[in-house]
Amino acid sequence: MELKEVITVTNKFLVEEFEANLADITPEANLKATLDLDSLDYIDMVVVIEDNFGFKVKPEDFQNIVTFQDFYNYVTARIQQKELV
Template sequence: MDKKEIIQTTNAFLVEEFEADLASLTPDANLKATLDLDSLDYIDLVVVIENNFGFKVNPEDFQGIATFQDFYDYVANRLKQKELV
């Protein structure tokens, strides 16, 4: 899966699961503020990621994720790690 596919897949489930406005999902936008995430929403986000991409997410992984670009990069890196195993 290339970066473009990761972004399209991610944005599709964010729009569906979190009723996000697709136009607001820009690489430099703040993930938490744009999606209005609370602690329970993060749990939902973890479940959606695991179901869509097939890897386990550790809650502490989100500490370094501020923007959508950070999020896309995280997914891309985890998918790359998964392929190497």
Template sequence: MDKASIIERINGFLVEEFEVDAGKITPEANLRETLELDSLDYIDLVVVIESNFGFKVKPEDFVSISTFQSFYDYVASRVGEKVNA
């Protein structure tokens, strides 16, 4: 799966699951503020990632994720690890 496909898939489930306007999802936008995430929403986000991409997310992985771009990069790297495993 290439990065463009990953980004398209992520944006699709963010719009659907978190009811956010697709126009607000830009690489430099703040993930937490744009999606208005609270602690329960983070759990929902983890579940959606795991079910869509088939890898386990560790809570500490989210410490360095602040923008959509860093989120895309994280998922792409984990998908790449899974493919190469």
């Protein structure tokens, strides 16, 4: 899966599941602040990621994710790792 497709799928579920405004989702925007995420929202996000992309997410993976671009890069890297196995 290419980065462009990851961005499209991700933005779609962020709008649907987290009621995000698509115009606010930009690569440099802060993920937590833009989506107004709390700890329970992160759990919901893990479930949605696993359902949409088919890999397991560890909660500590979110420690280095600050922007939407960080998030897209994380998902893309994990998909590529999965494809190599």
